[in-house]
Amino acid sequence: MSVSKNWEATVIDGIAGHEIIVKGEANVGMLNVMPELKKRIPQGFNPSILQLNLLNATDADPEDFKPVQYNEKISKRNHYASVDIFHENKIIKNIKVNIK
Numbered sequence: 001m002s003v004s005k006n007w008e009a010t011v012i013d014g015i016a017g018h019e020i021i022v023k024g025e026a027n028v029g030m031l032n033v034m035p036e037l038k039k040r041i042p043q044g045f046n047p048s049i050l051q052l053n054l055l056n057a058t059d060a061d062p063e064d065f066k067p068v069q070y071n072e073k074i075s076k077r078n079h080y081a082s083v084d085i086f087h088e089n090k091i092i093k094n095i096k097v098n099i100k
Contacts, residue, residue, distance in 0.1 A: 009097045011078075019071055027058055029063065
């Protein structure tokens with residue numbers, strides 16, 4: 001059983017500037033909730049690593065995966081090199097950021 005899968009982090013350029021989009025799927029099991037990604041406070045000591053908390057997710061059976069997404073406007077395209085996803089204060093995934 002897994003708590004999450006299919007993670008990706010992408011920086012896109014838009015009219016309003018640069019934005020990082022982090023997407024994945026989180027297992028909510030039998031819970032009647034939507035998963036969430038929230039920025040960890042405080043962030044870690046390395047400013048090039050975005051740290052996010054995965055909330056409302058479980059590794060329960062039966063598995064029921066729902067999409068989860070985090071968006072943030074950033075000042076420059078290479079602001080983040082990677083993203084760490086935390087669940088219950090443990091890193092469950094490190095994702096390299098793709099710049100498009």
